[in-house]
Amino acid sequence: MPIWTQPISIDLLNASGADTAISHLGIEIVEIGDDFLRGRVPVDARTRQPYGLLHGGVSVVLAETLGSIGAVYSVPPGHRAVGLDINANHLRAVTSGWVTGTARRVHAGRTTQVWQIDLANEAGQLTCVSRITMAVLAPR
Numbered sequence: 001m002p003i004w005t006q007p008i009s010i011d012l013l014n015a016s017g018a019d020t021a022i023s024h025l026g027i028e029i030v031e032i033g034d035d036f037l038r039g040r041v042p043v044d045a046r047t048r049q050p051y052g053l054l055h056g057g058v059s060v061v062l063a064e065t066l067g068s069i070g071a072v073y074s075v076p077p078g079h080r081a082v083g084l085d086i087n088a089n090h091l092r093a094v095t096s097g098w099v100t101g102t103a104r105r106v107h108a109g110r111t112t113q114v115w116q117i118d119l120a121n122e123a124g125q126l127t128c129v130s131r132i133t134m135a136v137l138a139p140r
Helices: 010-016 056-072
Strands: 028-030 035-042 080-090 099-108 111-118 127-139
Touching: 010 028, 010 099, 035 056, 056 080, 056 111, 056 127, 080 111
Parallel strands: none
Antiparallel strands: 028 035, 035 099, 080 127, 099 111, 111 127
8 A cells, every 4th residue: 555645656756856956966756665765976076075975964865855855745734844853874885877766665654754764786785774854844
């Protein structure tokens, strides 16, 4: 059973990221499942740090993007979701290609949601694991 509480589509999500940090970094939403969201970021001149590796902050931007979108589209109608806390453990360096993140909700409470986001390189190896806690805000 889908967790989404409002209409959601890849085209809608990618269009909503236009002219934001999401589009400037080349982040794309690529798949929406019943209980997960998947997106990717290129490892290129926009996203590498000076030593040629994917910048850890870019991994966090991808994780926060996916977790935030997931929360926003799965809260009760009329509610909003905003980030409270995010952490990331960087496990493996990436120098080229794409990093793909998969976000899954691990807790849906009345006032908070927690999302786990696993990032992997093109070989499917974990590069970063992240968790975001979102506050669920009731309608005003």
